[in-house]
Amino acid sequence: MLGENVKKLGFGFMRLPHIGEETDLEQVKKMVDLFMSKGFTYFDTAYVYDGGKSEEALRDALVKRYPRESFTVATKLPLWNTGTTFEDFRKLTDTSLERLGVDYVDFYLIHNINDNKYEEYNVWEYMKGLKAEGKAKHIGFSFHGTPELLEKVLSEHDEAEFVQLQINYNDWENPDIASRRCYEIARAHGKPVVIMEPVKGGALATLSDEVAAPFRALDPKASNASFAIRYAASLDGIIAVLSGMSTLAQVEDNVAYMDDFKKLSEEERRAVAAVVENLQKVRTIGCTSCKYCVEGCPMQINxxxxxxxxxxxxxxxxxxxxxxxxxxxxxxxxxxxxxxxxxxxxxxxxxxxxxxxxxxxxxxxxx
Ligand code: SF4
Ligand code: SF4
Incomplete structure (x- = not known):
């Protein structure tokens, strides 16, 4: 399987540290060095991240400093207001390769399929061409749509070698994200999965003491993020679990428990279930997302x-x-x-x- 025998923590380059408007490159280099020194190899970025600075940071902190075969790079082709022809797509791909300083990427993804654009623009044909040329070793897509759409894409496009999904313990049964259903569809099609948002954009790292009490009772030293990332990494058929790391301390924390990765024990699973229950009890605004209000809003507020x-x-x-x-x-x-x-x-x-x-x-x- 794609990604077999590879350490499962992936370094997401979407929330890099900054000094003012610019990437804090010296800190990113230290983060990359620690990550690489522990034998992790998967790096994820995108054409759109930080207006291109993320891809450039990856070039400066990683590509220029390590042998090309010692790491894998994933980047993504955007489909929003970025053109509709193969010529347009080619410019985007060439820009990504140039910013990254590489001749090829290991994983190339259609960024965020959530509607029919990929069909209208015939994007899979474009992706297959890139693979044939050797510019992309493996092609896939990241996904934020419904389980029904995922089923459709995977049924019609066997050329997709992998899929990147939002999966975390709190959204596993959330009908809006449908982590479980999407994961099961990907597995039913035999596609390996890259997991994004395992900590829900950092949300599951900042739980209140009250909500996180079951974690502390089990292991006072383990971070909230460690439970979230290990939950995701405990699933079968995973290429990588991406963590959008922003500080050296976060890299230290992540590599410490992912270096010698152990799946969650039954006891730890029970603690996760208790935290999910605690989260459900926190008072929030009771909107059911029925959208009845949306059409009549004169200011087009979602x-x-x-x-x-x-x-x-x-x-x-x-x-x-x-x-x-x-x-x-x-x-x-x-x-x-x-x-x-x-x-x-x-x-x-x-x-x-x-x-x-x-x-x-x-x-x-x-x-
Ligand atoms: S009408 Fe609007 S605010 Fe009210 S529950 Fe439905 S989506 Fe939410
Ligand atoms: S403008 Fe404000 S009050 Fe009026 S429909 Fe939109 S959200 Fe509601």
Whole structure:
């Protein structure tokens, strides 16, 4: 299987340390050195991460400093507002290769399939061409869509060699993310999986003491992140579990328990289940994502996604991740601060949520 006999921790280059606007390259080099010194080899970036600075950091901290065959690089082809023809895609690929300083990538992914664009633009044909040319050793895709769409993509495109999925213990049964269903579909098609967001963008690292009590009772020294990453890495058929590491301390923590990786014990699984239960008890805004409110909003605010970002703050006490979620929520529509308090949404909300007040709070807390 692809990724067999490879250490399962992957270094995600999406949240690198910065000094001002620039990547803190000296710190990234130390992080890479520690990671490599322990025999880990998988690095993940994307054309769009940090406006291209992530790919460049990978070149400067890794590619220029280590033999090419000692590591594997994954990067991704974006399909949003970046062109529709093979010529357009080729420019994106060439830019990635140039920024990375490599002649080929080991894993090349269509970035975030969640609609039909990949079919419209015939992207899989393009990807197959790259593989035939040797520019990409293995081709796959990252995925944020529904289980039904995943089933469709995998049924129609056997050329996809692997799939990158959002999997973490708290979203395993979450109907919006559907980690379990997506994982099972990938496995049923015999595709190995790269796991992203095992710590839910850092949210499962910052649990309150009360929520994380079952972890502390079991092992006072083990970090919250260690349970989350080991949970993901305990699944079968995994190429790598990506951790978007931002500090040397995070690399130290991750490599310590992934160096001599052990699957979660039954006792540890029970602790994870208890933490999931504790998380369910934390009071959040009771939006069911029914979307009844969305169409009538004159400011095109994606109300359920804004509320979901607010819930990240309430539940995990994780402001950076909540802000990141708000960024996704407002990418194609209005911001919470655009709300004019017309209350059109409140008239149709079956949960009778005070949406205009929530938008004001979201503007103050997250913008
Ligand atoms: S109250 Fe705000 S969020 Fe609700 S419909 Fe009006 S503008 Fe949109
Ligand atoms: S109508 Fe209410 S419950 Fe439904 S998505 Fe909008 S805010 Fe959430």
């Amino acid at each position: 109300i359920p996604r804004v509320i979901s970002a607010m819930n990240v703050k309430l539940k995990y006490n994780n402001l950076p991740d909540a802000k990141r979620q708000l960024g996704f929520a407002t990418r194609d529509g209005g911001k919470p601060s655009d709300c004019i308090a017309c209350q059109a949404c409140e008239g149709v909300c079956p949960q009778h949520l005070p949406i205009s007040k929530i938008m004001a709070e979201a503007a103050e807390t997250l913008e």
